[in-house]
Amino acid sequence: xxxTKNAPAAPTVVSKKAAAQKIVSVAQEIHxxxxxxxxxxxxxxxxxxxxxxxxxxxxxxxxxxxxxxxRTLSYNTVKTFAQSMRLLATTKNDLLDxxxxxxxxxxxxxxxxxxxxxxDEQPESDTLLDDIEAMLAINREQLGYIPEERGGxxxxxxxxxxxxxxxxxxxxxxxxxLGSGAWSIPSRVEHLRFEASKAxxxxxxxxxxxxxxxxxxxxxxxxQCVLISMxxxxxxxxxxxxxxxxxxxxxxxLAFTDGDPYGYCNIYRTLKVGSGQAAHINRFFCVPQAHYxxxxxQDIHDYQLEDATHPLEEAxxxxxxxxxxxxxxxxHHKEWQDALNQMIKLGVRVEQQAFAKHxxxxxxxxxxxxxxKKARFLP
Amino acid sequence: xxxxTGSGPATAESMATKQRDISVSxxxxxxxxxxxxxxxxRALLTAVKEAVDNSLDACEEAGVLPxxxxxxxxxADNRFRVTVTDNGPGIVKNQIPKIFAKLLYGSKFHRLRMSxxxxxxxxxxxxxxGQLTTGxxxxxxxxxxxxxxxxxxxxxxxxxxxxxxxxxxxEQDWEPTFQAVTAVGEPDxxxxxxxxxxxxxxxxxxxxxxxxxxxxxxxxxxxIVNPHLTLHYRLALQTKAEAAAGKSEITAxxxxxAVTEMPKIPDxxxxxxxxxxxxxxxxxxxxxxxxxxxxxxxNDFSRVSAQTALDVCTRAGIDPKTNPTRIAHHESEALYKAxxxxxxxxxxxxxLSPIGEAQILAGLQKEIAADFFTAVTREPxxxxxxxxQIEIGLAFARPxxxxxxxxxxxVRVLRFANRVPLLYQAGACAMTRAVIGVNWKSYGLSQPxxxxxxxxxxxxxxxxxxxxxxxxxxxxxxxxxxxxxxELTLGLQECGRRLAVFLHKRHRELEAARxxxxxxxxIPHLALGLKNILDLTDKEEHKVVGNLKKMLEKTHLDV
Numbered sequence: 001x002x003x004t005k006n007a008p009a010a011p012t013v014v015s016k017k018a019a020a021q022k023i024v025s026v027a028q029e030i031h032x033x034x035x036x037x038x039x040x041x042x043x044x045x046x047x048x049x050x051x052x053x054x055x056x057x058x059x060x061x062x063x064x065x066x067x068x069x070x071r072t073l074s075y076n077t078v079k080t081f082a083q084s085m086r087l088l089a090t091t092k093n094d095l096l097d098x099x100x101x102x103x104x105x106x107x108x109x110x111x112x113x114x115x116x117x118x119x120d121e122q123p124e125s126d127t128l129l130d131d132i133e134a135m136l137a138i139n140r141e142q143l144g145y146i147p148e149e150r151g152g153x154x155x156x157x158x159x160x161x162x163x164x165x166x167x168x169x170x171x172x173x174x175x176x177x178l179g180s181g182a183w184s185i186p187s188r189v190e191h192l193r194f195e196a197s198k199a200x201x202x203x204x205x206x207x208x209x210x211x212x213x214x215x216x217x218x219x220x221x222x223x224q225c226v227l228i229s230m231x232x233x234x235x236x237x238x239x240x241x242x243x244x245x246x247x248x249x250x251x252x253x254l255a256f257t258d259g260d261p262y263g264y265c266n267i268y269r270t271l272k273v274g275s276g277q278a279a280h281i282n283r284f285f286c287v288p289q290a291h292y293x294x295x296x297x298q299d300i301h302d303y304q305l306e307d308a309t310h311p312l313e314e315a316x317x318x319x320x321x322x323x324x325x326x327x328x329x330x331x332h333h334k335e336w337q338d339a340l341n342q343m344i345k346l347g348v349r350v351e352q353q354a355f356a357k358h359x360x361x362x363x364x365x366x367x368x369x370x371x372x373k374k375a376r377f378l379p
Numbered sequence: 380x381x382x383x384t385g386s387g388p389a390t391a392e393s394m395a396t397k398q399r400d401i402s403v404s405x406x407x408x409x410x411x412x413x414x415x416x417x418x419x420x421r422a423l424l425t426a427v428k429e430a431v432d433n434s435l436d437a438c439e440e441a442g443v444l445p446x447x448x449x450x451x452x453x454x455a456d457n458r459f460r461v462t463v464t465d466n467g468p469g470i471v472k473n474q475i476p477k478i479f480a481k482l483l484y485g486s487k488f489h490r491l492r493m494s495x496x497x498x499x500x501x502x503x504x505x506x507x508x509g510q511l512t513t514g515x516x517x518x519x520x521x522x523x524x525x526x527x528x529x530x531x532x533x534x535x536x537x538x539x540x541x542x543x544x545x546x547x548x549x550e551q552d553w554e555p556t557f558q559a560v561t562a563v564g565e566p567d568x569x570x571x572x573x574x575x576x577x578x579x580x581x582x583x584x585x586x587x588x589x590x591x592x593x594x595x596x597x598x599x600x601x602x603i604v605n606p607h608l609t610l611h612y613r614l615a616l617q618t619k620a621e622a623a624a625g626k627s628e629i630t631a632x633x634x635x636x637a638v639t640e641m642p643k644i645p646d647x648x649x650x651x652x653x654x655x656x657x658x659x660x661x662x663x664x665x666x667x668x669x670x671x672x673x674x675x676x677x678n679d680f681s682r683v684s685a686q687t688a689l690d691v692c693t694r695a696g697i698d699p700k701t702n703p704t705r706i707a708h709h710e711s712e713a714l715y716k717a718x719x720x721x722x723x724x725x726x727x728x729x730x731l732s733p734i735g736e737a738q739i740l741a742g743l744q745k746e747i748a749a750d751f752f753t754a755v756t757r758e759p760x761x762x763x764x765x766x767x768q769i770e771i772g773l774a775f776a777r778p779x780x781x782x783x784x785x786x787x788x789x790v791r792v793l794r795f796a797n798r799v800p801l802l803y804q805a806g807a808c809a810m811t812r813a814v815i816g817v818n819w820k821s822y823g824l825s826q827p828x829x830x831x832x833x834x835x836x837x838x839x840x841x842x843x844x845x846x847x848x849x850x851x852x853x854x855x856x857x858x859x860x861x862x863x864x865x866e867l868t869l870g871l872q873e874c875g876r877r878l879a880v881f882l883h884k885r886h887r888e889l890e891a892a893r894x895x896x897x898x899x900x901x902i903p904h905l906a907l908g909l910k911n912i913l914d915l916t917d918k919e920e921h922k923v924v925g926n927l928k929k930m931l932e933k934t935h936l937d938v
Contacts, residue, residue: 027912085908
């Protein structure tokens with residue numbers, strides 16, 4: 001099992017005052033363009049897409065390339081331009097200056113008071129928020145925006161030290177003493193600390209139902225590991241939490257997802273190296289020490305799951321081919337290309353729960369111990 | 380078997396007792412649809428049309444700027460009195476009965492010259508229709524130039540003999556008087572009083588309706604193609620209650636002239652041999668004053684020189700010195716064939732009097748509210764030996780301000796032959812077919828397959844010719860000769876190209892305005908955002924808005 005070496009730096013903590021100042025300086029530049037230089041104002045953003053990232057092998061995550069997009073005021077950009085200004089104003093005046101927080105959906109509803117400048121659909125405000133985050137180079141959590149989605153669930157031999165939001169007094173959370181439930185990762189994790197853990201590794205699991213099975217049978221005791229349920233693509237908080245925990249306790253991370261292109265290229269790839277969309281902040285929200293446990297296409301043969309598969313859908317095949325062609329991470333790793341090609345050739349996908357074919361607890365009695373013993377993980 | 384009621388089979392003798400002459404008048408009686416009197420509604424329009432045509436022709440021939448008054452008075456539920464008064468040269472006394480009460484009498488049939496009327500059948504037919512449906516006589520007032528008094532006559536047609544019957548004939552003081560009215564029907568300025576003119580009044584069974592094929596529409600179209608005409612229209616309708624009280628609902632409109640220039644008086648030309656049928660050729664040889672066939676050909680036809688006449692005779696195998704009145708039937712056939720085979724110069728075309736591009740524009744502009752006007756007068760061309768000339772006018776109208784045009788409606792085609800509006804049988808007319816045949820999509824209008832294009836457009840189509848090829852005697856539609864369709868198409872395409880330029884420019888301007896107002900919608904928000912971030916004063920905020928708007932004006936911000 002690979003052990004982590006040098007820990008990547010934590011995200012730069014920016015004070016609210018500094019963040020507000022950054023917004024002011026962006027606005028000043030635009031104001032100067034209009035008033036002093038008499039030219040069309042423009043804003044510059046890093047391009048947020050897979051086209052503008054490279055896989056930084058040394059650092060182990062997607063790093064943003066230098067390409068930027070300039071949004072100059074024109075007929076096509078005037079609405080977005082105006083919305084950007086109003087969103088920046090709200091961010092500074094209502095969140096940073098007043099030390100308040102807002103969810104993405106609240107941002108969307110807040111704009112309803114902006115008249116014709118309002119966002120018609122939430123994806124509009126989400127995209128603009130991502131733009132602003134990239135432009136300011138400050139992650140949105142630090143601007144006061146909280147994610148709506150849950151960060152993930154944690155169970156296992158781990159003690160997390162949180163703080164009382166009001167008093168700042170430490171709160172000790174023992175993740176083995178939560179009964180049949182689990183501890184939820186909060187949306188902001190920078191302030192968390194950990195007591196020394198006896199765990200040997202972290203197992204990040206795609207589906208909540210498999211997580212429940214492992215918790216129910218106290219698999220974390222048997223395997224001495226921290227179980228984390230990601231519920232699909234891991235949220236930023238979830239990625240950041242796993243990263244901090246793995247760095248802090250020097251734990252290897254293993255991912256266990258459905259065996260399909262989505263599990264490989266979206267869930268696992270994002271966990272490990274970050275996303276193309278948020279490349280500007282990937283260095284904080286990635287887990288380079290993660291490795292892939294399964295379910296691999298080879299497992300279908302090795303564990304006789306052929307009759308427990310589903311044919312690949314068109315979207316699956318397209319996703320796999322896109323990744324083979326465009327994803328810098330997949331393109332870097334021959335093993336992943338082989339795995340995807342093997343899957344396309346088999347023409348089937350397999351779910352985590354497929355092991356139930358051999359008995360409900362086959363997965364924890366046989367599959368996981370077997371895989372951990374062989375320790376032949378995908379990169 | 381039923382028993383025969385007669386006294387056995389008819390014999391040649393018994394049949395002979397029933398065979399007799401049919402007068403043209405009787406023929407008309409039974410075939411009134413041929414002349415446009417098939418329904419009470421149409422009869423009203425035809426009567427107005429014939430009278431106005433005559434008035435305009437007379438005024439123009441006499442060089443008088445036409446002033447015409449049309450009055451429709453409802454005198455009973457289905458009865459109207461139509462009175463048309465003009466300031467023309469008047470009619471000499473002994474011609475009045477023949478013109479108004481004898482069919483096929485006129486000055487226009489015998490000559491090849493462009494004019495509105497052609498057969499000398501129209502106004503007398505209107506009078507006869509009135510006589511047949513009401514029993515009333517046609518009343519005429521006419522005062523010729525220099526005369527002290529006007530002749531007042533009441534005439535009827537002897538339908539059996541096609542002869543006028545004069546019911547009364549007096550002299551009276553009369554000055555044709557024309558009172559212009561304002562848009563609300565109030566008198567507008569002093570009346571115009573003429574020292575000469577004619578007024579004809581016919582009572583007839585008729586029905587009035589406001590619609591596409593109404594008198595109103597006809598007169599409006601007259602005003603468009605005759606911009607030198609001032610036309611006064613007065614309509615007095617009776618509802619039942621009003622009739623009982625002896626009152627009428629009165630509508631009055633004046634269409635004023637926009638130009639004072641008279642149309643050129645068209646020249647009369649001799650028939651071109653290629654446009655003459657065999658029967659007419661035989662008739663012309665019979666009627667000629669020339670002594671020899673050769674001379675007859677050279678003198679009575681256009682574009683036939685003495686040498687060409689000799690060539691034709693030689694080709695036909697006829698002695699050029701033969702007396703033309705003694706030509707046998709087979710000889711005239713040979714002559715006819717020889718003429719067809721002989722190359723001749725095209726007929727002279729300077730005999731036509733087109734409306735003219737400037738006049739068409741003036742006419743359209745004064746009657747149509749539109750953002751774009753254009754007009755094309757084609758060079759004269761020839762069909763079957765008859766010179767003709769095509770003119771097209773086009774207006775891109777404002778739908779709210781014009782009746783009958785709309786952005787989603789088929790374009791309106793106004794058809795004219797020798798300046799006379801054609802209101803019936805649009806579908807059968809070469810003009811409509813030519814408009815449909817043009818690909819308007821390439822000029823920016825949508826066009827369903829085999830149909831008129833769609834858009835708030837008025838297309839004016841005018842055919843000027845010494846002999847207009849109508850498809851029937853009711854003079855509703857133009858026959859589709861290839862030469863005519865070609866000329867129509869070329870004229871329409873020229874107008875179409877100009878329309879396309881206009882529409883393209885308009886589209887660009889609309890688009891620019893739309894983008895500008897879109898941007899002006901968001902600029903204040905941009906400024907407000909900056910104000911909130913930078914704590915700007917209201918004044919500074921306004922400066923931002925002002926500067927951005929200025930930039931937008933100057934550079935159009937990439938519009």
